[in-house]
Amino acid sequence: EAQVTQNPRYLITVTGKKLTVTCSQNMNHEYMSWYRQDPGLGLRQIYYSMNVEVTDKGDVPEGYKVSRKEKRNFPLILESPSPNQTSLYFCASRTTGGNSYEQYFGPGTRLTVT
Amino acid sequence: AQSVTQPDIHITVSEGASLELRCNYSYGATPYLFWYVQSPGQGLQLLLKYFSGDTLVQGIKGFEAEFKRSQSSFNLRKPSVHWSDAAEYFCAVGAPGGFKTIFGAGTRLFVKA
Numbered sequence A: 001e002a003q004v005t006q007n008p009r010y011l012i013t014v015t016g017k018k019l020t021v022t023c024s025q026n027m028n029h030e031y032m033s034w035y036r037q038d039p040g041l042g043l044r045q046i047y048y049s050m051n052v053e054v055t056d057k058g059d060v061p062e063g064y065k066v067s068r069k070e071k072r073n074f075p076l077i078l079e080s081p082s083p084n085q086t087s088l089y090f091c092a093s094r095t096t097g098g099n100s101y102e103q104y105f106g107p108g109t110r111l112t113v114t
Numbered sequence B: 001a002q003s004v005t006q007p008d009i010h011i012t013v014s015e016g017a018s019l020e021l022r023c024n025y026s027y028g029a030t031p032y033l034f035w036y037v038q039s040p041g042q043g044l045q046l047l048l049k050y051f052s053g054d055t056l057v058q059g060i061k062g063f064e065a066e067f068k069r070s071q072s073s074f075n076l077r078k079p080s081v082h083w084s085d086a087a088e089y090f091c092a093v094g095a096p097g098g099f100k101t102i103f104g105a106g107t108r109l110f111v112k113a
Helices: none
Strands: A004-007 A010-011 A019-027 A032-036 A042-051 A054-057 A076-078 A087-094 A107-112 B004-005 B011-012 B019-021 B024-026 B034-038 B045-048 B056-058 B064-068 B072-077 B087-094 B102-103 B108-113
Touching: A004 A087, A004 B072, A010 A019, A019 A032, A019 A087, A019 A107, A019 B102, A042 B087, A042 B102, B004 B087, B004 B102, B019 B108, B024 B072, B034 B064, B034 B072, B045 B064, B045 B072, B072 B087
Parallel strands: A010 A107, B011 B108
Antiparallel strands: A004 A019, A019 A076, A032 A042, A032 A087, A042 A054, A087 A107, B004 B024, B019 B072, B034 B045, B034 B087, B056 B064, B064 B072, B087 B102, B087 B108
16 A cells, blocks of 8 residues: 555653654655744644655754665654744645656654653 | 635535536735635545746646636536545645745535436
8 A cells, every 4th residue: 555654643742852753655655845834824844855865954944863774764863853843744745757746655653752 | 915815615516417616716916726625524635726927727637727817717627427526625825946835715516307
């Protein structure tokens, strides 16, 4: 089954404790992206990757890191989480070929930073 | 600045009634336009998209949307709402050939029996 998976689905952590949220897709998509969803703000793009070893900042990259060493994986790293990073996080992927532009979303990771 | 506005935070409609969700965008040129739906506890699913051509586009689940360049709008419609349509709906824009996507704040749809 074609899908985007994220782990963990729920995470509660404390300020300053480094964490990684994993994202993996099995559709051989070149493009992957991370978003955060907050009430009243919709989804805001954190980082995206056009292909392996190629990443760029979205609209809200502060406090986050990403890496793209393999095509299927795009982990989101919070080196020193703070309470304002409490949010619902979504990973998405799509092909860059053709004319689709349809993004496939993972189920989300709900992060709470205390 | 590029932005997407969904004026209605939430809308309530009766089952069987028609639906229109509003979306206005601010963009330098005609962007690619999308509507996504998010069911409770789920990720987002694409309903439909507009790139060019016919300004009335059909999507999945009986939804359609109309692009109006003069109004910078891309409103989503459905002639008869079902209880299973209760969800949050997001309008989004992207640059042709680009990699960034800008989402609106979303409209939550409630369906009453």
